[in-house]
Amino acid sequence: MSILVGKHTRLVVQGITGREGAFHTKQMIDYGTPVVGGVTPGKGGEWAFGNVPVFDTVRDAVSATGANTSIIFVPARFAADAIIEAADAGIDLVVCITEGIPVMDMVLVRAFLDSTHTRLIGPNCPGLITPDEAKVGIIPGHIMTKGNVGLVSRSGTLTYEVVYALTARGIGQTTAVGIGGDPINGTSFLDVLQMFEQDPETEQVILIGEIGGTDEQMAAEYIANKMTKPVTGFIAGQTAPPGRRMGHAGAIISGGEGTAAEKIAALIQAGAKVARHPDEIADLVASNLH
Amino acid sequence: MNLHEYQSKRVFGRYGIPVPSGEVATTPGEVREIAIRFGRPVVVKSQVLVGGRGKAGGIKLAKNPDEAEQHADDILGMTIKGLTVKKVLVDPAADIRKEIYLGAVLDRASRRVTLMASSEGGIDIEEVAAKTPDKIVKVAAHPFLGLKPHQARILADGIGLPKDLTNDFIKIAQSLYQVFVSNDASLAEINPLVITGENKLLALDGKISVDDNALYRHPELVEMRDPDEEDASEREARRYGLSYIHLDGEIGCMVNGAGLAMATMDIVKLYGGEPANFLDIGGGAQADKVAAALRIILSDRRVKAVLINIFGGITRCDEVARGVLEAIGTLDVRVPFVVRLVGTNEEEGRRILAEANLITGVSLADAAQKAVAAAKGELQ
Numbered sequence: 033m034s035i036l037v038g039k040h041t042r043l044v045v046q047g048i049t050g051r052e053g054a055f056h057t058k059q060m061i062d063y064g065t066p067v068v069g070g071v072t073p074g075k076g077g078e079w080a081f082g083n084v085p086v087f088d089t090v091r092d093a094v095s096a097t098g099a100n101t102s103i104i105f106v107p108a109r110f111a112a113d114a115i116i117e118a119a120d121a122g123i124d125l126v127v128c129i130t131e132g133i134p135v136m137d138m139v140l141v142r143a144f145l146d147s148t149h150t151r152l153i154g155p156n157c158p159g160l161i162t163p164d165e166a167k168v169g170i171i172p173g174h175i176m177t178k179g180n181v182g183l184v185s186r187s188g189t190l191t192y193e194v195v196y197a198l199t200a201r202g203i204g205q206t207t208a209v210g211i212g213g214d215p216i217n218g219t220s221f222l223d224v225l226q227m228f229e230q231d232p233e234t235e236q237v238i239l240i241g242e243i244g245g246t247d248e249q250m251a252a253e254y255i256a257n258k259m260t261k262p263v264t265g266f267i268a269g270q271t272a273p274p275g276r277r278m279g280h281a282g283a284i285i286s287g288g289e290g291t292a293a294e295k296i297a298a299l300i301q302a303g304a305k306v307a308r309h310p311d312e313i314a315d316l317v318a319s320n321l322h
Numbered sequence: 323m324n325l326h327e328y329q330s331k332r333v334f335g336r337y338g339i340p341v342p343s344g345e346v347a348t349t350p351g352e353v354r355e356i357a358i359r360f361g362r363p364v365v366v367k368s369q370v371l372v373g374g375r376g377k378a379g380g381i382k383l384a385k386n387p388d389e390a391e392q393h394a395d396d397i398l399g400m401t402i403k404g405l406t407v408k409k410v411l412v413d414p415a416a417d418i419r420k421e422i423y424l425g426a427v428l429d430r431a432s433r434r435v436t437l438m439a440s441s442e443g444g445i446d447i448e449e450v451a452a453k454t455p456d457k458i459v460k461v462a463a464h465p466f467l468g469l470k471p472h473q474a475r476i477l478a479d480g481i482g483l484p485k486d487l488t489n490d491f492i493k494i495a496q497s498l499y500q501v502f503v504s505n506d507a508s509l510a511e512i513n514p515l516v517i518t519g520e521n522k523l524l525a526l527d528g529k530i531s532v533d534d535n536a537l538y539r540h541p542e543l544v545e546m547r548d549p550d551e552e553d554a555s556e557r558e559a560r561r562y563g564l565s566y567i568h569l570d571g572e573i574g575c576m577v578n579g580a581g582l583a584m585a586t587m588d589i590v591k592l593y594g595g596e597p598a599n600f601l602d603i604g605g606g607a608q609a610d611k612v613a614a615a616l617r618i619i620l621s622d623r624r625v626k627a628v629l630i631n632i633f634g635g636i637t638r639c640d641e642v643a644r645g646v647l648e649a650i651g652t653l654d655v656r657v658p659f660v661v662r663l664v665g666t667n668e669e670e671g672r673r674i675l676a677e678a679n680l681i682t683g684v685s686l687a688d689a690a691q692k693a694v695a696a697a698k699g700e701l702q
């Protein structure tokens with residue numbers, strides 16, 4: 033078992049003929065991910081990588097291939113429409129890699145998605161990977177090993193760093209999920225923790241957070257009250273300077289300011305172990321194994 | 323990107339929010355002339371992109387043109403939180419009966435634009451929020467509906483606004499919401515919104531911050547950018563698509579990915595060093611971008627060692643290595659480099675760098691410890 037992506041995944045790539053889209057599609061195919069089609073407006077009827085059909089719209093791709101998952105590599109100014117298009121076409125899981133989408137676009141996209149059954153991962157994320165089954169994103173496949181640790185993270189390369197250390201110690205993973213670093217995203221830490229809690233193969237979970245927002249604090253509440261599996265946390269940005277503040281609104285909206293210290297305290301309070309630096313995460317995970 | 327007070331109030335004015343008829347000046351002489359023309363007491367206000375100007379002595383009331391000129395002379399050139407004042411706004415002094423707070427911001431938790439109001443506006447609003455949170459009233463606008471009149475009325479009632487001002491307040495609150503969404507703001511704030519002696523509402527201060535990712539669709543806002551908002555190296559970094567923030571430490575950091583960059587700074591600090599910067603070269607950086615990043619890091623004379631931490635995914639270690647070589651070949655490098663390359667094409671990257679004789683780290687912790695030691699001159 034695993035979460036979100038696996039043997040059942042039938043993937044369509046939005047932006048398959050672009051530079052990034054083409055490069056990563058090749059990697060996903062090489063990893064063994066079932067890529068059933070691609071979408072590039074104006075290029076419908078062509079083929080990519082010899083045997084992957086290209087369509088003008090996601091709707092066409094879904095009706096011809098039965099795709100259930102999409103991944104988005106289109107430029108930021110077109111990405112919001114691409115997400116909505118995928119949801120309109122009935123896609124179950126949309127993974128948006130694109131970074132730099134205007135926040136107000138995401139406010140509208142999230143409100144729209146709430147009226148559909150579609151789940152969004154990202155944007156501004158490395159996607160997700162279930163070792164030996166499916167890679168939907170840009171996480172390097174060769175650093176992953178099959179196993180029993182679930183991983184959820186707001187940061188891309190920091191995820192690679194941690195997976196690499198786990199694999200080096202022979203500790204495998206169920207699924208690694210990058211939820212992205214933007215202020216408004218499709219799937220939160222809390223959502224993913226709930227899925228790992230339900231997944232019979234996942235025995236423990238790593239949560240990699242960052243400064244900003246209160247997503248980690250909400251995850252901590254769930255860890256304290258509902259989670260039975262051990263959680264190891266890390267929060268990046270402990271030394272980040274506060275920055276020049278313009279108005280007062282940021283400070284009075286939520287009471288908290290989203291500092292690393294607040295988040296670390298919340299996780300420890302919830303019973304999670306918190307690493308001081310990334311290399312320590314694998315040590316803490318290993319200590320849960322015995 | 324942040325707008326100055328005078329720019330923000332011009333935007334407010336265009337959306338129908340009542341603002342004073344002020345003018346901008348760069349010399350005490352101009353300020354004097356403006357004060358003479360207004361023919362009444364004025365307020366001389368420093369225009370720098372940071373909050374809390376009043377508390378820092380950057381806002382002064384002048385009863386006559388002589389005083390206005392004197393205040394301008396004091397304020398122009400003064401430093402507020404590290405920023406030099408180059409411009410002042412001269413506004414007619416308002417007869418203030420009450421100061422109110424009204425602000426719009428995105429609430430990440432509810433994913434909605436939220437309007438907040440308080441009867442205790444003015445320069446101590448943060449203290450009010452911390453000590454008496456019940457004095458802050460909030461409503462969240464549904465993205466498909468916008469801010470509805472009844473929501474603005476809830477704010478008006480919640481702060482005990484006199485009933486005869488409710489309709490004007492509703493218009494202002496709805497306009498502020500429009501300012502926010504139409505300009506892709508991340509902040510739109512009026513503090514204070516005052517009730518004047520003539521029983522009118524007037525926005526005395528304005529702050530707008532704009533989402534950088536949305537600037538492509540707001541060319542008129544881009545034109546308002548104050549180049550002094552960033553220092554020269556930050557501006558240079560933006561030209562290359564690098565995300566760079568200058569700090570005060572001695573260890574220059576070059577990393578790919580924002581999360582890993584922050585974690586790298588954290589670990590430098592953990593081992594007793596101070597990061598000189600935050601620098602994320604982004605995904606898939608080519609050699610020329612890497613060389614530019616190193617040039618920017620080395621232009622900071624305080625840097626005593628450089629820590630390069632790359633986890634290749636889309637970014638290729640051989641490209642990074644070529645960029646490092648290019649930088650070493652063309653720049654006057656006076657400080658030790660500690661390099662850690664892992665991931666895509668790491669062997670090729672290490673081979674390219676072997677001839678340069680740099681210090682290498684096997685793990686992030688190892689590299690960080692070596693960088694701290696190198697900065698102290700304990701490692702060559």
Ligand SMILES: Nc1ncnc2c1ncn2[C@@H]1O[C@H](COP(=O)(O)OP(=O)(O)OP(=O)(O)O)[C@@H](O)[C@H]1O
Nearest residue numbers: 365373374375376413415416444445513514526527
């Ligand atoms: N035109 C004016 N007439 C009279 N008083 C004024 C005027 N403009 C500002 N003030 C007074 O100066 C105070 C501070 O001014 P303002 O809010 O513009 O600057 P600020 O200190 O930068 O604000 P903030 O703390 O919100 O960053 C106001 O609360 C108000 O009491």
Ligand SMILES: [Mg+2]
Nearest residue numbers: 444513514527
């Ligand atoms: Mg103010």
